[in-house]
Amino acid sequence: xxxxxxxxxxxxxxxxxxxxxxxxxxxxxxxxxxxxxxxxxxxxxxxxxxxxxxxxxxxxxxxxxxxxxxxxxxxxxxxxxxxxxxxxxxxxxxxxxxxxxxxxxxxxxxxxxxxxxxxxxxxxxxxxxxxxxxxxxxxxxxxxxxxxxxxxxxxxxxxxxxxxxxxxxxxxxxxxxxxxxxxxxxxxxxxxxxxxxxxxxxxxxxxxxxxxxxxxxxxxxxxxxxxxxxxxxxxxxxxxxxxxxxxxxxxxxxxxxxxxxxxxxxxxxxxxxxxxxxxxxxxxxxxxxxxxxxxxxxxxxxxxxxxxxxxxxxxxxxxxxxxxxxxxxxxxxxxxxxxxxxxxxxxxxxxxxxxxxxxxxxxxxxxxxxxxxxxxxxxxxxxxxxxxxxxxxxxxxxxxxxxxxxxxxxxxxxxxxxxxxxxxxxxxxxxxxxxxxxxxxxxxxxxxxxxxxxxxxxxx
Numbered sequence: 001x002x003x004x005x006x007x008x009x010x011x012x013x014x015x016x017x018x019x020x021x022x023x024x025x026x027x028x029x030x031x032x033x034x035x036x037x038x039x040x041x042x043x044x045x046x047x048x049x050x051x052x053x054x055x056x057x058x059x060x061x062x063x064x065x066x067x068x069x070x071x072x073x074x075x076x077x078x079x080x081x082x083x084x085x086x087x088x089x090x091x092x093x094x095x096x097x098x099x100x101x102x103x104x105x106x107x108x109x110x111x112x113x114x115x116x117x118x119x120x121x122x123x124x125x126x127x128x129x130x131x132x133x134x135x136x137x138x139x140x141x142x143x144x145x146x147x148x149x150x151x152x153x154x155x156x157x158x159x160x161x162x163x164x165x166x167x168x169x170x171x172x173x174x175x176x177x178x179x180x181x182x183x184x185x186x187x188x189x190x191x192x193x194x195x196x197x198x199x200x201x202x203x204x205x206x207x208x209x210x211x212x213x214x215x216x217x218x219x220x221x222x223x224x225x226x227x228x229x230x231x232x233x234x235x236x237x238x239x240x241x242x243x244x245x246x247x248x249x250x251x252x253x254x255x256x257x258x259x260x261x262x263x264x265x266x267x268x269x270x271x272x273x274x275x276x277x278x279x280x281x282x283x284x285x286x287x288x289x290x291x292x293x294x295x296x297x298x299x300x301x302x303x304x305x306x307x308x309x310x311x312x313x314x315x316x317x318x319x320x321x322x323x324x325x326x327x328x329x330x331x332x333x334x335x336x337x338x339x340x341x342x343x344x345x346x347x348x349x350x351x352x353x354x355x356x357x358x359x360x361x362x363x364x365x366x367x368x369x370x371x372x373x374x375x376x377x378x379x380x381x382x383x384x385x386x387x388x389x390x391x392x393x394x395x396x397x398x399x400x401x402x403x404x405x406x407x408x409x410x411x412x413x414x415x416x417x418x419x420x421x422x423x424x425x426x427x428x429x430x431x432x433x434x435x436x437x438x439x440x441x442x443x444x445x446x447x448x449x450x451x452x453x454x455x456x457x458x459x460x
Contacts, residue, residue: 032072033200050092069105092293098402107402118392150384152400176253182440183207183260185358190376203229231387260355280344292330293317
């Protein structure tokens, strides 16, 4: 008797039993039930410990139930409600474990879900989550978790922005560097159910330099790269970026800020927020425009990159006489960017590698998730997803899935009620950029930088 016949005989004798075939699902559900019981036991222990140690000036108002989604299903927790001496109510268990008011899932589960949705579009990510949780999490719940995480990040950013640029409080990161490099770019995405058909998502990176990778090939990686994506149109891009990056770096220690990117005017605005910043047009866009404009494009590119503005202007003038105006758009791009097209090292006393382009970072950060798959967005949803992508790139999804803890700045008092000394709250960004008034103030490159900033306008 063959194997198939034996199996059929056994099936006939035992009878068709779907439970036998669903043994894995049944075991999983059994394990989840056991995990829920264990979780409730542990939470009850913590609740009792908090009750034994709560401040004596507080009093217990009663108890309330709360339901949370965990990795192993829903649990309903009973915890005490306290009121402090000022009349403010507290759920100590919630605060101790970092649970947010109205939070649907535990912080760790929410972080995992948001991380997945930042990598995979919603439809397949929903299927993955449903399969892995045996249907515990529905599609609407997944959407809400992602939305809540993004909204919390945007609320925190708004609070910090108001603190600095409205109230004049001073943020200071802990890390001190002499030079900080940054690059900005934007990508256009398709919109749906909006008056506009396209929208530009702006993002930028900041880093301390380059580290050589091991191996035979000469390859480098950015050192301590941090990402910023604009998610709130009310906050100017560079103001939001400076706040995000000040979580890491002490801007008062920075002597030079190098800003790279294409010729977009919003990237130029960074030089107005960081006086004395060195603005460099990225090589890809400059070389492409030079190549499309004239046959002498390579010579024009080399002169601009070397900081030989007069030589570049001369070659351009001769090329116009000899070849005509060329491609009008490319020609205007080149002529407009002769000054800022030069290599940043020509304007600095520091050494380093030439800036790359933002294109590769933009492709991995934004395009892979928001553009390449033929997706279209509502503007609000696009801005929220951009903020989620920032959080993931910086490894900070978790901080927006739980209660906000005082950071190092607030604990040390560095961002606590220190009013600005002037009517310009952004002055904290200028403290570490003394090149325009320092010992090299009369050097030619400093005089040129001064023309590129609005310093003279402020002093007159």
